Amino acid sequence: MLSALELAGRIEDGELAPADVVDLCAEAIARREDEVGAFAILDVERMRKRAQDRAAELIAAPLRGLPVGVKDLYDTADFPTAYGSPIYAGHRPASDAALVSMIRRAGGLILGKTVMTELAFIDPAGTRNPHHPEHTPGGSSSGSAAAVAAGMLPIAVGTQTAGSIIRPAAFCGVAGYKPSFKLLPMVGCKPFAWSLDTAGLFAARVADVAFAAAAITGRDLRIDRAQPAAPRIALVRTHVWPEASDAMQSAVEDAARLANRAGAKVAEVRLPPIFEDAFRAHGTIQDYEAYRALAFEYDHHRDRIGSKLRAMLDEAGKIAAADYDAARRTARRARQALADLMTDTDVLITPSAPGAAPKTLDSTGFPIFNRLWTLMGAPCINVAGEVDSARLPLGVQIVGRFARDRAALEAALFVEQAIARSHGAK
Amino acid sequence: MLSALELAGRIEDGELAPADVVDLCAEAIARREDEVGAFAILDVERMRKRAQDRAAELIAAPLRGLPVGVKDLYDTADFPTAYGSPIYAGHRPASDAALVSMIRRAGGLILGKTVMTELAFIDPAGTRNPHHPEHTPGGSSSGSAAAVAAGMLPIAVGTQTAGSIIRPAAFCGVAGYKPSFKLLPMVGCKPFAWSLDTAGLFAARVADVAFAAAAITGRDLRIDRAQPAAPRIALVRTHVWPEASDAMQSAVEDAARLANRAGAKVAEVRLPPIFEDAFRAHGTIQDYEAYRALAFEYDHHRDRIGSKLRAMLDEAGKIAAADYDAARRTARRARQALADLMTDTDVLITPSAPGAAPKTLDSTGFPIFNRLWTLMGAPCINVAGEVDSARLPLGVQIVGRFARDRAALEAALFVEQAIARSHGAK
Numbered sequence: 001m002l003s004a005l006e007l008a009g010r011i012e013d014g015e016l017a018p019a020d021v022v023d024l025c026a027e028a029i030a031r032r033e034d035e036v037g038a039f040a041i042l043d044v045e046r047m048r049k050r051a052q053d054r055a056a057e058l059i060a061a062p063l064r065g066l067p068v069g070v071k072d073l074y075d076t077a078d079f080p081t082a083y084g085s086p087i088y089a090g091h092r093p094a095s096d097a098a099l100v101s102m103i104r105r106a107g108g109l110i111l112g113k114t115v116m117t118e119l120a121f122i123d124p125a126g127t128r129n130p131h132h133p134e135h136t137p138g139g140s141s142s143g144s145a146a147a148v149a150a151g152m153l154p155i156a157v158g159t160q161t162a163g164s165i166i167r168p169a170a171f172c173g174v175a176g177y178k179p180s181f182k183l184l185p186m187v188g189c190k191p192f193a194w195s196l197d198t199a200g201l202f203a204a205r206v207a208d209v210a211f212a213a214a215a216i217t218g219r220d221l222r223i224d225r226a227q228p229a230a231p232r233i234a235l236v237r238t239h240v241w242p243e244a245s246d247a248m249q250s251a252v253e254d255a256a257r258l259a260n261r262a263g264a265k266v267a268e269v270r271l272p273p274i275f276e277d278a279f280r281a282h283g284t285i286q287d288y289e290a291y292r293a294l295a296f297e298y299d300h301h302r303d304r305i306g307s308k309l310r311a312m313l314d315e316a317g318k319i320a321a322a323d324y325d326a327a328r329r330t331a332r333r334a335r336q337a338l339a340d341l342m343t344d345t346d347v348l349i350t351p352s353a354p355g356a357a358p359k360t361l362d363s364t365g366f367p368i369f370n371r372l373w374t375l376m377g378a379p380c381i382n383v384a385g386e387v388d389s390a391r392l393p394l395g396v397q398i399v400g401r402f403a404r405d406r407a408a409l410e411a412a413l414f415v416e417q418a419i420a421r422s423h424g425a426k
Numbered sequence: 427m428l429s430a431l432e433l434a435g436r437i438e439d440g441e442l443a444p445a446d447v448v449d450l451c452a453e454a455i456a457r458r459e460d461e462v463g464a465f466a467i468l469d470v471e472r473m474r475k476r477a478q479d480r481a482a483e484l485i486a487a488p489l490r491g492l493p494v495g496v497k498d499l500y501d502t503a504d505f506p507t508a509y510g511s512p513i514y515a516g517h518r519p520a521s522d523a524a525l526v527s528m529i530r531r532a533g534g535l536i537l538g539k540t541v542m543t544e545l546a547f548i549d550p551a552g553t554r555n556p557h558h559p560e561h562t563p564g565g566s567s568s569g570s571a572a573a574v575a576a577g578m579l580p581i582a583v584g585t586q587t588a589g590s591i592i593r594p595a596a597f598c599g600v601a602g603y604k605p606s607f608k609l610l611p612m613v614g615c616k617p618f619a620w621s622l623d624t625a626g627l628f629a630a631r632v633a634d635v636a637f638a639a640a641a642i643t644g645r646d647l648r649i650d651r652a653q654p655a656a657p658r659i660a661l662v663r664t665h666v667w668p669e670a671s672d673a674m675q676s677a678v679e680d681a682a683r684l685a686n687r688a689g690a691k692v693a694e695v696r697l698p699p700i701f702e703d704a705f706r707a708h709g710t711i712q713d714y715e716a717y718r719a720l721a722f723e724y725d726h727h728r729d730r731i732g733s734k735l736r737a738m739l740d741e742a743g744k745i746a747a748a749d750y751d752a753a754r755r756t757a758r759r760a761r762q763a764l765a766d767l768m769t770d771t772d773v774l775i776t777p778s779a780p781g782a783a784p785k786t787l788d789s790t791g792f793p794i795f796n797r798l799w800t801l802m803g804a805p806c807i808n809v810a811g812e813v814d815s816a817r818l819p820l821g822v823q824i825v826g827r828f829a830r831d832r833a834a835l836e837a838a839l840f841v842e843q844a845i846a847r848s849h850g851a852k
Contacts, residue, residue: 077722091520098617101721187617187719191524194613219747293613295527296503321645325829403751 001174001204002028004066004154005211005224011064018051018058018065018109021154025067025111028151037127038147040072041079042112051109061107062215068103069147069156072113073120075188076100083190084116084125084140087301097188099157099199099216106215114143114156117364119294120164120192123306124364129171131392135357138168139364141202145172148202155212156202160374161192161286163353163367165200169382170395171357171365175412177201177209180403181377184217193289195328196282196374206381206416210409223410230263231346231411236399238350239276240368245355251386251394256349258418269341269348275372278334281327282371287316288324331375335402338376342401347411352395356388369397379405381412385419427600427630428454430492430580431637431650437490444477444484444491444535447580451493451537454577461559463552464573466498467505468538477535487533488641494529495573495582498539499546501614502526509616510542510551510566513727523614525583525625525642532642540569540582543790545720546590546618549732550790555597557818561783564594565790567628571598574628581638582628586800587618587712589779589793591626595808596821597783597791601838603627603635606829607803610643619715621754622708622800632807632842636835649836656689657772657837662825664776665702666794671781677812677820678777684844685775695767695774701798704760707753708797714750717742757801761828764802768827773837778821782814795823805831807838811845
């Protein structure tokens with residue numbers, strides 16, 4: 001994989017030019033893209049030229065001219081934007097999404113748009129898992145996770161409404177960062193459920209994704225300049241724990257033990273029943289809002305919507321406003337309960353997904369370990385490093401407190417280092 | 427003015443067909459539009475035909491085929507959408523905004539798009555106040571308020587980020603309803619500041635706007651079927667009270683007195699200092715987000731942005747993330763303080779604007795009596811009925827508790843009736 005932090009450092013030191021990094025991506029794309037299928041559209045030539053023409057300006061900018069891939073859910077004025085749907089094939093937006101503009105302002109080169117499930121739901125596109133072509137890369141940000149895992153990009157952008165960043169990051173074995181709700185703007189990103197849709201990032205490792213977030217937002221999120229402090233961690237199984245594979249259960253318990261051995265304070269926490277209610281509330285809120293957010297597509301192009309999404313929307317129209325309101329009240333109570341629960345805890349540790357990437361291209365897997373945390377608006381990070389017996393990645397999820405993104409990233413780095421040291425010792 | 431509720435009733439009773447109402451609008455448009463300039467684009471012929479072709483279906487739908495005008499900030503697939511900006515002249519969106527779809531689902535006919543200030547900021551467009559052509563109609567939803575006031579439409583859609591619904595409603599003497607934050611979806615409406623942008627409605631009187639909101643959302647918001655209960659009202663002056671004209675101060679105090687005489691419990695409440703902080707926080711949040719929401723326009727078309735908006739964006743780029751975060755924390759604390767303050771109060775009563783519409787077309791007036799309530803996410807209603815010595819409308823603002831929109835509308839109706847009775851008695 002391409003480490004954004006390392007590449008940025010080598011550009012700073014004059015060892016690499018931005019165009020050299022474009023070439024590194026282009027080489028990996030030439031090797032892997034035919035099999036993986038991560039890109040909806042690419043423009044390596046234009047970006048190489050821009051990297052050459054504007055080298056000095058890019059080197060001085062926070063992202064140092066690093067290539068970035070953007071999920072095809074974000075509007076781009078210079079690339080077609082299809083939102084993964086045949087309804088929008090060839091669509092050319094009039095402007096760039098806010099996050100795309102911010103990446104350009106920060107000196108990132110948008111190398112291409114990445115493949116996603118149709119309209120960011122669960123009808124899969126053709127992307128394959130770089131670790132095994134018969135396994136799903138996860139979704140809906142399939143191409144973003146796969147492109148980073150295959151070394152084709154150092155940074156990619158995704159979104160999560162249920163589990164669309166953390167799950168594919170886990171399946172592909174990369175760092176995935178779903179920030180606190182609305183830390184990154186959603187302007188110009190096609191909505192699915194406005195109370196849940198959250199923009200986020202993929203990169204090789206936790207410090208890379210933190211570097212990218214810091215560079216794009218101008219926030220103090222870099223965590224690579226000092227050793228991370230030992231965090232206070234709570235191991236949280238949630239009511240869906242029995243759905244996790246044995247390997248996943250072991251991976252999470254193992255990560256907690258390794259973090260503890262490295263100096264972290266680790267406790268176990270049982271979530272009160274309100275969180276089971278909140279888990280269910282997520283579905284009500286998502287579906288109620290999707291029926292409205294996708295009203296135009298449903299009312300005018302129902303037969304061009306994928307079967308899973310169409311079936312969901314057919315049902316979603318029946319949800320009463322009172323049930324939606326009750327779900328939102330449950331969410332608000334659960335957010336307060338989570339804040340109360342975490343007064344003496346920096347982060348939770350819990351599975352990123354039920355297991356490793358399933359062997360199928362007909363499903364992107366299930367977001368049951370993600371829905372609750374998306375609804376909470378909490379920062380979530382997938383930590384890679386653990387693997388199952390077939391050497392497929394198993395993702396461990398770090399969940400932080402709302403708006404404490406830096407602490408969450410630091411804790412994730414701490415856990416990532418503890419896992420890596422243990423593997424190094426084996 | 428055209429009462430949505432009365433027209434819907436006459437359609438239900440078979441006295442009017444939907445096409446007859448299109449004709450009523452068309453007649454008023456023929457009489458007033460040249461002077462007022464409320465429409466960015468209109469398609470009366472197509473809507474008349476649709477009203478005829480689909481009469482039975484429309485009559486059976488909640489909005490009964492009533493014509494609706496939509497602020498040109500909302501995407502429409504069948505009308506050009508310019509967001510009030512020369513950058514987007516002739517732009518044709520690929521889809522309808524969610525609220526536009528909901529209006530169509532509810533049996534509304536989108537008669538046209540209404541004029542707005544450039545990109546929903548304060549650089550005025552050409553719309554004139556229907557009560558006096560040398561006075562501003564207010565902004566940014568200028569055309570929506572003016573079209574309803576001139577009897578050219580029974581219902582119009584607007585948005586408010588600072589004071590863009592309540593202020594023009596007050597200046598034009600119509601009912602304006604800014605619902606609780608996100609009660610109406612913003613999907614497909616061009617963002618300005620995502621934490622603040624709120625969709626809302628204009629209609630002749632409070633019961634009309636409540637009828638329209640109920641029909642569009644399917645929520646229990648109709649308040650015309652029984653006499654409204656006597657509300658518990660708190661008169662709130664806020665720290666900007668000295669900026670209100672003598673006539674406006676009298677209008678608010680008069681409305682409170684009349685409501686009290688009609689049976690409402692009226693108290694006076696002094697806001698604690700946190701609300702002055704929140705008032706200032708609104709500007710920080712709005713400008714920080716606008717610099718990102720409008721990044722594409724600013725980075726690519728800076729010279730085609732109006733002078734006031736450009737000057738704001740020039741400064742907004744300097745706001746630090748830490749100041750934005752602090753402003754959001756202030757907002758959260760103030761929301762909690764407002765909930766605590768209103769435990770025994772149904773609504774607040776306060777000015778909708780500093781006074782009547784100023785005599786100028788170079789400014790849309792000031793949102794100083796609106797910023798705080800927009801930031802609070804509270805439902806706000808402009809109640810018309812009071813006038814100044816020149817017979818220009820003075821708007822009284824009713825502010826409800828978050829998510830208690832029905833109670834807020836009912837209280838606004840109570841106050842509206844109390845004012846109307848007193849005028850009838852004069």
